[in-house]
Amino acid sequence: MIHNVYRICSWLLRGLDRAEEVLICLLLSVMIVLSCLQIVLRLFFSGGFLWADPLVRHLVIWVGMFGAAAVTNRGKHIALDVISFLLPPKLLPWLRIVIDLFSATVCGVLVWAAIVFVRNEAMFGGRELLGIPSWGWNLVFPLAFTLITLRFLLGVGRELRRISGKQESLTVEESV
Amino acid sequence: MSFIKLITLFLAVLGSPLFVVIAALALLSFYGVGIDLSVVIIEMSRLSDTPMLLSLPLFIFAGTMLSESGTPQRILHLSRLLLGWLPGGLAVVALLVCAVFTAFTGASGVTIFALGGLLLPAMLKDGYPEKFSLGLITTAGSLGLLFPPSLPLILYGVVSETRIDHLFLAGILPGILMLLLLVAYSMKMSPPLRREQQKKLKASEVWAGLKESAWELPLPFIVLGGIYGGIFVAGEAAAVTALYVLIVEVFIYRDISLRKLPDIMMKSMMLFGGILVVLAASMASTNFLVDQEVPTRLFELIRQYISSKYTFLLVLNIFLLIVGSMLDIFSALVLVVPLILPVAEAYGVNLTHLGIIFLTNLQIGYCTPPVGLNLFLASYRFEKPVVELYRATLPFLAILMVTLVIITYFPPLSLWLLSFLG
Amino acid sequence: RADTRPKYYFKIASLAPAGSVWAQRFDEFAEEVKTKTNGEVGFKVYPGGVMGDDPSVYRKMKIGQLQGGGFTMTGIAEIVPDFAVLGVPFLLRSYEEVDLVIQGVWPNFKKSFADNGLVLLGMSEVGFVYAMSTWPVSTVSDMKKTKCWVPQGDLVSPVYLSTLGVNATSLAIPDVLSSLQTGLIDTVFNSYYGSIVLQWFTQTRYVSDLPFAYSYGVFLLDAKSFSRLPADYAAIIESSALKYFAILLNDTRKSNADSLDVLKKNGVNMVNVPPESRKQLQEHGVKSVERVVGKVFSNDIYQAVVKRLDIFRNNHRENASKVSIDSAS
Ligand code: NA
Numbered sequence: 069m070i071h072n073v074y075r076i077c078s079w080l081l082r083g084l085d086r087a088e089e090v091l092i093c094l095l096l097s098v099m100i101v102l103s104c105l106q107i108v109l110r111l112f113f114s115g116g117f118l119w120a121d122p123l124v125r126h127l128v129i130w131v132g133m134f135g136a137a138a139v140t141n142r143g144k145h146i147a148l149d150v151i152s153f154l155l156p157p158k159l160l161p162w163l164r165i166v167i168d169l170f171s172a173t174v175c176g177v178l179v180w181a182a183i184v185f186v187r188n189e190a191m192f193g194g195r196e197l198l199g200i201p202s203w204g205w206n207l208v209f210p211l212a213f214t215l216i217t218l219r220f221l222l223g224v225g226r227e228l229r230r231i232s233g234k235q236e237s238l239t240v241e242e243s244v
Numbered sequence: 245m246s247f248i249k250l251i252t253l254f255l256a257v258l259g260s261p262l263f264v265v266i267a268a269l270a271l272l273s274f275y276g277v278g279i280d281l282s283v284v285i286i287e288m289s290r291l292s293d294t295p296m297l298l299s300l301p302l303f304i305f306a307g308t309m310l311s312e313s314g315t316p317q318r319i320l321h322l323s324r325l326l327l328g329w330l331p332g333g334l335a336v337v338a339l340l341v342c343a344v345f346t347a348f349t350g351a352s353g354v355t356i357f358a359l360g361g362l363l364l365p366a367m368l369k370d371g372y373p374e375k376f377s378l379g380l381i382t383t384a385g386s387l388g389l390l391f392p393p394s395l396p397l398i399l400y401g402v403v404s405e406t407r408i409d410h411l412f413l414a415g416i417l418p419g420i421l422m423l424l425l426l427v428a429y430s431m432k433m434s435p436p437l438r439r440e441q442q443k444k445l446k447a448s449e450v451w452a453g454l455k456e457s458a459w460e461l462p463l464p465f466i467v468l469g470g471i472y473g474g475i476f477v478a479g480e481a482a483a484v485t486a487l488y489v490l491i492v493e494v495f496i497y498r499d500i501s502l503r504k505l506p507d508i509m510m511k512s513m514m515l516f517g518g519i520l521v522v523l524a525a526s527m528a529s530t531n532f533l534v535d536q537e538v539p540t541r542l543f544e545l546i547r548q549y550i551s552s553k554y555t556f557l558l559v560l561n562i563f564l565l566i567v568g569s570m571l572d573i574f575s576a577l578v579l580v581v582p583l584i585l586p587v588a589e590a591y592g593v594n595l596t597h598l599g600i601i602f603l604t605n606l607q608i609g610y611c612t613p614p615v616g617l618n619l620f621l622a623s624y625r626f627e628k629p630v631v632e633l634y635r636a637t638l639p640f641l642a643i644l645m646v647t648l649v650i651i652t653y654f655p656p657l658s659l660w661l662l663s664f665l666g
Numbered sequence: 667r668a669d670t671r672p673k674y675y676f677k678i679a680s681l682a683p684a685g686s687v688w689a690q691r692f693d694e695f696a697e698e699v700k701t702k703t704n705g706e707v708g709f710k711v712y713p714g715g716v717m718g719d720d721p722s723v724y725r726k727m728k729i730g731q732l733q734g735g736g737f738t739m740t741g742i743a744e745i746v747p748d749f750a751v752l753g754v755p756f757l758l759r760s761y762e763e764v765d766l767v768i769q770g771v772w773p774n775f776k777k778s779f780a781d782n783g784l785v786l787l788g789m790s791e792v793g794f795v796y797a798m799s800t801w802p803v804s805t806v807s808d809m810k811k812t813k814c815w816v817p818q819g820d821l822v823s824p825v826y827l828s829t830l831g832v833n834a835t836s837l838a839i840p841d842v843l844s845s846l847q848t849g850l851i852d853t854v855f856n857s858y859y860g861s862i863v864l865q866w867f868t869q870t871r872y873v874s875d876l877p878f879a880y881s882y883g884v885f886l887l888d889a890k891s892f893s894r895l896p897a898d899y900a901a902i903i904e905s906s907a908l909k910y911f912a913i914l915l916n917d918t919r920k921s922n923a924d925s926l927d928v929l930k931k932n933g934v935n936m937v938n939v940p941p942e943s944r945k946q947l948q949e950h951g952v953k954s955v956e957r958v959v960g961k962v963f964s965n966d967i968y969q970a971v972v973k974r975l976d977i978f979r980n981n982h983r984e985n986a987s988k989v990s991i992d993s994a995s
């Protein structure tokens with residue numbers, strides 16, 4: 069039973085990872101093409117789209133925030149690691165759990181702050197772009213921070229399973 | 245409250261993601277003065293008003309593609325053909341190629357891993373002492389941060405709201421000075437050429453090498469010519485570079501297959517994402533400092549002890565060298581620049597010049613014991629104890645310090661080229 | 667620190683740099699309010715855009731980090747669209763018209779801001795902006811050949827320029843000078859004083875001698891914080907604001923007048939715009955209004971402005987004819 073739930077979850081998570089990958093590649097491609105198109109339009113047709121530059125600026129945030137969510141998956145955030153090598157190796161998994169729990173808590177608060185922000189944006193207005201109101205463009209913050217929080221929690225789960233000796237079965241499933 | 249902050253800092257040195265630590269401190273601080281926490285996200289959303297930010301992900305993407313392709317080998321090959329016959333030629337080649345390569349890819353370790361692996365065996369084979377070779381490659385791993393389109397230079401522009409086209413110009417002469425001093429030292433330390441190495445310059449080989457790298461050689465001209473020739477702004481220059489590199493590496497050289505492209509896109513956007521969240525979190529922490537008028541009070545405090553601009557710059561350099569040896573360059577920039585900028589401005593320091601001072605310091609920080617990143621990367625790559633690398637880089641470090649002094653106390657070196665911009 | 671704060675404390679953000687006329691006059695205003703309220707009302711200014719651009723300052727007012735701000739028209743028009751109405755190119759033609767129209771629509775503006783939880787206390791101005799170019803732009807057909815800049819977030823000028831057949835590039839203010847230098851754009855809009863402050867005049871050696879549009883800003887307080895004040899304190903703030911923002915307006919107009927001399931001394935040329943081109947440009951202003959009214963700002967506010975303008979221009983014409991009759995007799 070628990071095993072099945074776990075399998076469904078990991079299947080869903082892999083789907084999420086794939087969707088994220090597609091989104092990031094798509095956003096980056098659009099950014100490149102749109103910026104180059106603007107230059108061509110300006111040089112050869114002395115024109116261009118007024119919406120293109122603000123759009124690209126939003127896309128930069130989207131691609132970066134989801135990039136950050138992807139980094140969380142692989143535990144490769146910029147960190148200041150200066151004394152953990154002093155700890156005995158047996159303690160390291162526990163340290164990782166503490167850090168992941170702490171990170172999940174902080175990012176959880178950020179999700180809440182982002183929801184308040186987006187709600188305020190929806191209430192008090194702001195510039196719309198291509199028919200999408202400002203709160204729509206700012207949805208990236210609650211979405212990405214939710215994903216990041218989720219991944220820190222998954223990190224905790226992974227470490228706990230590893231400590232309780234289920235490491236082998238986990239790596240097999242992850243490699244599927 | 246301060247107890248929780250203390251725990252947060254403890255978790256920071258235990259290896260928590262830096263963006264989490266900064267965000268936590270910002271959240272706690274705003275909570276402490278009763279300001280709604282959504283201010284943190286308001287500050288992060290301000291990043292979408294920053295036109296220059298676009299050039300970061302695009303140059304990162306272009307740089308990642310370059311480092312995953314055959315470009316390093318081709319450029320190295322061509323440089324050796326052109327300069328290898330000189331006494332000390334290989335050392336000069338190493339410095340030049342590393343500088344150009346770091347400018348395009350950032351000092352993310354790529355230079356040491358991709359080029360260092362090719363350069364070290366070649367230098368040893370040509371009779372260079374091992375200690376000298378290791379020191380040179382470790383130092384060269386972050387050389388070129390002052391040359392356009394280096395990412396830290398762009399990030400300084402984004403954080404300080406200084407013009408990036410100005411920064412690009414300002415970095416060129418200081419960067420060349422640094423190169424020249426290192427080149428002079430390297431030529432002096434190089435072993436004499438053996439007979440079989442002499443008279444190697446053959447026109448046909450050079451021509452073949454040039455033809456081989458024909459698509460890569462225009463890159464610096466696309467970046468600089470585009471910006472200063474009025475064809476596009478810095479953000480667009482990044483887009484053109486990205487598209488150009490993509491076409492060249494995927495369709496012309498075919499070093500990168502289309503199927504590998506999504507991987508490279510992911511890799512580069514994860515790198516960018518890691519930088520962006522640190523930048524976003526620091527936007528919030530900086531805003532707290534501004535709200536509480538910390539920069540103003542900091543200036544008032546410092547002014548009591550330091551009256552001259554030159555003393556201030558001396559203290560700043562020492563401070564930045566320490567910061568640079570502890571923090572990675574991106575975090576150091578986003579955390580320290582907002583704090584120092586108003587103070588430096590009050591002392592009458594030109595902000596473009598300040599940027600060059602910052603970057604020179606942080607570049608030196610890469611090779612400063614005990615925790616300079618390059619030392620660890622080289623130690624890992626060449627399987628040598630870190631302590632051996634400490635010793636190997638010392639003479640190079642001394643040269644970098646000399647350039648730092650010149651760059652700091654002779655502003656025209658940074659600002660002279662700007663005067664041609666009108 | 668919190669203990670030493672005045673009882674009613676307003677944190678104000680502005681894009682105006684520290685030491686600018688805006689900041690100086692605001693300090694005087696704050697000082698007067700402080701004295702008259704026995705130190706119970708205090709202001710703290712965050713100048714130079716350190717709190718972000720106009721929309722960010724507005725957001726921070728909504729969550730209570732800030733209690734007020736000096737806004738530019740383009741920035742706050744995102745929230746209060748009707749405020750953009752005076753920025754229509756060629757709508758206002760002289761400072762006399764400006765003063766009369768603002769007097770007339772002040773209650774309308776006051777209400778629009780109040781609907782968004784903002785208290786209107788004073789208006790400031792950049793002044794009339796002129797087309798400034800790297801080459802002499804005199805006629806409408808010249809204008810069509812320019813590579814024009816429009817401010818980011820401005821919704822009215824791009825419509826005007828496109829009805830004229832000019833393609834505009836939207837850039838943030840900090841990017842303008844470099845784009846002029848590189849030739850990305852060759853024509854910008856600014857007041858005389860603004861072109862000196864931002865150093866744009868070093869590139870734009872030609873100024874088309876025709877006020878293109880009126881550029882202005884506003885000082886707002888958060889209604890929630892304002893309503894906590896005792897009535898007499900609120901009245902003090904309102905009257906002091908009117909006083910000092912009137913002085914500020916005079917300062918600005920004087921610096922613009924002085925700046926014209928400075929520009930001329932620095933070799934900037936005034937380019938004459940022939941009458942038929944003036945007429946064409948003005949007519950396009952009316953045409954572009956048809957495309958933005960009801961979309962960018964409401965028809966009500968536009969009609970209110972037009973009504974004031976008509977009264978003023980009719981009086982003016984009558985006066986003018988009276989003068990000519992007087993001199994004839
Ligand atoms: Na910052």
Ligand code: NA
Nearest residue numbers: 568569571609
């Ligand atoms: Na470092």
